[in-house]
Amino acid sequence: WMPFETKKYYTNAFIVQEGKVLLGYKKRGFGRHKYNGFGGKVEEGETYLQAALRELEEEAGITAPLEHAGSLLFLTEGIEKAFQIEIYRATEYSGTISETEEMRPEWFSLGPADKTDIQELPFDKMWDTDRHWLPLLASGQKFVGRADFKCSGEVFTAHKWWYGVP
Numbered sequence: 810w811m812p813f814e815t816k817k818y819y820t821n822a823f824i825v826q827e828g829k830v831l832l833g834y835k836k837r838g839f840g841r842h843k844y845n846g847f848g849g850k851v852e853e854g855e856t857y858l859q860a861a862l863r864e865l866e867e868e869a870g871i872t873a874p875l876e877h878a879g880s881l882l883f884l885t886e887g888i889e890k891a892f893q894i895e896i897y898r899a900t901e902y903s904g905t906i907s908e909t910e911e912m913r914p915e916w917f918s919l920g921p922a923d924k925t926d927i928q929e930l931p932f933d934k935m936w937d938t939d940r941h942w943l944p945l946l947a948s949g950q951k952f953v954g955r956a957d958f959k960c961s962g963e964v965f966t967a968h969k970w971w972y973g974v975p
């Protein structure tokens with residue numbers, strides 16, 4: 810158990826289509842040089858969904874009928890701020906996927922890599938916790954998860970748990 814005083818609210822959105830998932834390579838800011846869904850901070854007066862749609866448009870140039878897919882809570886030892894991230898997904902989108910100053914969008918294969926020209930998921934360049942819930946996201950199974958991070962030097966380790974919810 811770790812106490813936290815305040816929460817910060819974030820969104821993350823993924824397009825899942827034809828056995829592929831759209832990820833963005835983050836070029837700057839928090840989590841740079843990692844692949845992630847498209848998302849960011851929920852601003853004052855916005856709902857989670859509004860924030861998720863805004864960030865998807867800002868970072869990938871598209872809009873999509875996003876549906877809520879899961880909820881994550883991250884705590885870090887010594888930091889009194891908890892991160893709550895609401896995850897969204899869609900199986901279609903409109904607009905033209907475009908690279909932005911912040912993100913470079915790329916499709917990755919969710920299935921066996923043999924049948925496509927698309928790369929497999931870049932787990933070595935993603936947040937370490939993503940591998941636990943991405944299969945749930947891909948299959949459309951809703952999920953919740955929590956990770957308690959310990960930070961020593963540059964290395965984050967985590968106790969984590971996740972499960973699908975009906």
Ligand code: 6OG
Nearest residue numbers: 819820821838839840847848849850936938
């Ligand atoms: P900006 O700073 O760009 O928003 N984020 C995480 N995503 C994953 N998968 N795992 C984490 O921790 C994360 N911590 C933060 C939320 C930051 C973006 O990074 C996401 C936002 O989409 C293990 O505004």
